[in-house]
Amino acid sequence: MRARSGNCASGPPLSPRLLAKPRSSGLDSFFSRLSGLLAGSAEKLRALKGWRRRLAAFLAGLAGALAMAPVYALPLLAVSLSVFVILIDGAKAHARPRASAFAAGWFWGFGYFLAGVYWMAFSFFVQADQFAWMAPFAMTGMPAFLALFTGVAALVSVPFEKTGWARIALFAAIFAMVEYLRGHILTGLPWNLAGQALAGSAAGSQTAAWYGAYGLSLVAIFLAMAPAAGLGPRDKPHALSGLVVMLAGTAVLYAVGAARLALPDPEGDARNIVRIVQPNIPQREKIDWDYWAKNFERQMEHSRGAVPPDAQLYVIWPENGAPLLEEAATALQAIGDDFPENSVLIAGAVRRARGAEGAERWYNSIAVVEETPRGRAVTAHYDKHHLVPVGEYLPFFEFFKSIGLAALTPYQDRGFYAGAGPKTIEAGGTRFSPMICYEAIFPHASYPAGERPGWLVVVTNDAWYGDTSGPRQHLDMARLRSIETGLPMARSANTGISALIDGKGRMLARLALYQAGKIEAPLPPALPPPLYDRFGDWVFFVMLLGFLAPALAAKPSARK
Structure with a gap:
């Protein structure tokens, strides 16, 4: 006997409405749009060329400086350093990737330090009749010099072909190493290290007791770069996972700090x-x-x-x-x-x-x-x-004297002498x-x-x-x-x-x-002496090795 058409199901036919794909919730839709927005923005940043690329780097650096005192806009540090990573990614597709990366890093650093150390120029207005004319040079010259360090950080990062979290760990380690060098070369100027953004509160900066300011910077840099973890040119976009890691890591950092602050202190001598x-x-x-x-x-x-x-x-x-x-x-x-x-x-x-x-x-x-x-x-x-170079002594005294700037330093010609x-x-x-x-x-x-x-x-x-x-x-x-x-x-x-x-x-x-x-x-x-007080920057160096480990097996890029 032939079965009658349309009678193979035991129940009534399903409604077309029931056969349609279930709608995603409003929250899923929001996260999907946000992920797409981040991935699209990253793609546009990587594709920038010429002055637009340099302007993006400069503005990102300016934004990063606002994470420091007195603004403490911590989310801007994440925006700033994530853009830094993405611009390095984009440099790899250029005809001269190293030069492109260095330029992006330098313009990022120029914006960061221009907004971060602009105040140095104010000292020239105390004796304005003599030195005010030097203020514009100080205001731009110091940031231009310090930006060489961030330019080098970007340059060194280019040859490594890593994706995902290994890429972020590598870039964070290189950036932190260059900050360490900035704190030591030519007497050093470790001003506005990335970790200093966390020093606006005691809770945020407590872990410096274990690994010091440079270790705190390494952690801050890694967390700030985390949103870019899934936004590489060859990564499957998982932008939200990076955001989650950044938020969770920051919460843990502050929670650990709060717990340490809650520990009892030894009794002092009120006399x-x-x-x-x-x-x-x-x-x-x-x-x-x-x-x-x-x-x-x-x-x-x-x-x-x-x-x-x-x-x-x-x-x-x-x-x-x-x-x-x-x-x-x-x-x-x-x-x-x-x-x-x-x-x-x-x-x-x-x-x-x-x-x-x-x-x-x-x-x-x-x-x-x-x-x-x-x-x-x-x-x-x-x-x-x-001593502060130029402010307290002149490192090239005869040269400065020959151009009439010996008066920059106080107390006789050469300024102060250094103590032991x-x-x-x-x-x-x-x-x-x-x-x-x-x-x-x-x-x-x-x-x-x-x-x-x-x-x-x-x-x-x-x-x-x-x-x-x-x-x-x-x-x-x-x-x-x-x-x-x-x-x-x-x-x-x-x-x-x-x-x-x-x-x-x-x-x-x-x-x-x-x-x-x-x-x-x-x-x-x-x-009692904290870990950092006992071992100094050796703790930071061990952390660096841990961050660099994923990159040790990386093959240098074939492009030079």
Whole structure:
């Protein structure tokens, strides 16, 4: 018997509506569109050529700088470094891939450093009649030089043919290595390392206790480049997986930091009190010898005040707070009359001495003033050993003198002489290590090897740079030094930002820019030496090997 047509199913025919593909949810549709948008944007970036490519790199660098103080727009660091990776990918398709990559890296770095260190030019307006004409050259010249490092990072990354996460790990390691070189070549300038974006909070920067500022940068660079993991020219787009890794990794970083902050701290000695003075002296007056007495009294005004009889007081004045204090008998007498009996003054100073050849030498210094049987006297000093090129000494003095720029440096022709190196000083029953201004930006250089102190003292004068991002970025780097060493820090800045920081990088107290006043509080306890304090940058180098391992088997590109 023949079956009748249309009667092979046991039930009624299915509706065409039921046979259609099920609709995706609105959330699936959103993620699908987002993935497509990222993949399409990456393709357009890779295809850019000429001035459009250079402009994209420059704008990406500008955006990356906004992740630093005072904006802390962390998502922009991810946008910036992901664009950096994609532009390197695009260079591989060009006729001269190395030159194309270097150009993209240089323009990225020029934008990044132009927005990041523009404030350096402000110092030339303090004595505008002499040096204002140099400001545009400083504002563009320094970023142009520093951009060579990011250009090299891009250039070195080109020959490797890796995809996915191996590609991101490789690029992050190369970028971090170049940051390390930037922190050491030609005296070094590790300003605005990528990891510094996380120093806006103690929680974000806690892991620097294990691997230091360079290790923190390596982690930050990897997470910021993660969104580009699935956007390579030969990768199947998985852009959202990169975003997920970036968000999850950042959450873990902050969670670990919060957990470390929650751990109990050792008990401190409340009898040790610090009084951090911020006199807020305008820079034009600070460098004018006619204001010496007035400036001295401004600092004395915030230094006076009794403390409990069993307390040990440490009064801290900013950089160049009392030039030639050792020679000023009247000033030392005034300190003896007005300071409590159990007190130590740690003052930024300038001192002069005779060299072996008999010539007079000037030093940017810190003077320690204590009570002695013959009254108040300077019992110890520290001379700044890591001087600022051009600002404090002229590396090519005869050349600068020949073109009439010898006056760029203070105190005679050649400027300051460098001290012997880091130092630990004992005063008032505690041991501290001093740093002056610029010295606090260098990791693993806070104190001499084997002479760990109980606390750190930083004196600085950021008045040269006005109300810019410079003083705020400088403070973030000081916070990292406390986290790396596990040591509390008393930071006195002439116009701000002064702060008392504990061994975990928490700001226990601070004075805002252009606020005259003082911070007075018990000295926080020192923590046991963290991993970084014991092993230094070796931890960073081991991390680098781990990131580079996926690239060791990579074959260089055939194109040269």
